[in-house]
Amino acid sequence: MLLRSVLFVPGGNEKMLAKCASLEADVIMLDLEDAVVPSRKELARNLVAELIAGADSTLRKRLWVRVNAWQSGLLEDDLSQIGPLMPTGYLLPKARSAQDVTDLDRLLDELELSDEHQRSRIIAMVTEVPEALLNIGSYHASIPRLEGMSWGAEDLAAALGANANRNSDGSWISTFEFARTQCLIASAACDVAALDTVYTNYRDTDGLREYATVAARDGFDGMLAIHPEQVAVINAAFTPSQDDVDAAREVVAAFAGSPHAGAVG
Secondary structure: OOOOOOEEEEEHHHHHHHOOOHHHOOOOEEEOOOOOOOOHHHHHHHHHHHHHHOHHHHHOOOOOEOOOHHOOOOHHHHHHHHHOOOOEEEEEEOOHHHHHHHHHHHHHHHEEEEEEHHOOOOEEEOOOHHHHOOOOOOOOOOOOOOEEEEEHHHHHHHHOOOOOOOOOOOOHHHHHHHHHHHHHHHHHHOEEEEEEOOOOOOHHHHHHHHHHHHHHHOOOEEEEOHHHHHHHHHHHHHHHHHHHHHHHHHHHHHHHHHOOOOOOO
């Protein structure tokens, strides 16, 4: 599953939802959480359900839903309406441990009416609350639907009472760099996709390009996005260049030419 770019689209914004088919993101994340005020939660569920139900097969494959966190008390309401429609996947925010993801997995088992090869997948936000960083090791277990992990600097800053999450030069403050690293390591340990967090200054294309390039270098498989204009830059950063492809082919050819060698020059 290609997860280079994951673009959030507010679930309560009819104008933006109408543009989903034209978006180039690998994943269109229909947001029922942070982008929707409490008074519009029910409306957003209705709009998202309508979009999923009416989507053609090409669009439907890219439609995921960010539900509300377990702590909100709204998750089961979200799933009672969205679950039977079987979107491609869900983003679970503010996961406190693997138990939150396992509980979502089991609830989806009750709601979905299909075999295991068509089940919705899950991406977990594994650093948005302080408790989560104490429990990051809990993910080193089998969670059938888990497709990826990501981390959130903004929610974590709010939970910690921090006034900032970046240094004056744009680099992450050590606490947040630690959270990013934990997410990357946990993803690799669980053999799922690692998705870097959003680059919030959506007007800074050069800064985004630099950040996404570093994320790809570090081992992330993709990145979250908050604006459609970020998608092309992110996709390019997480797509191997022709030079990368040529170099990889040279390595394959070198070993093919020396099939009994453990190492080649």
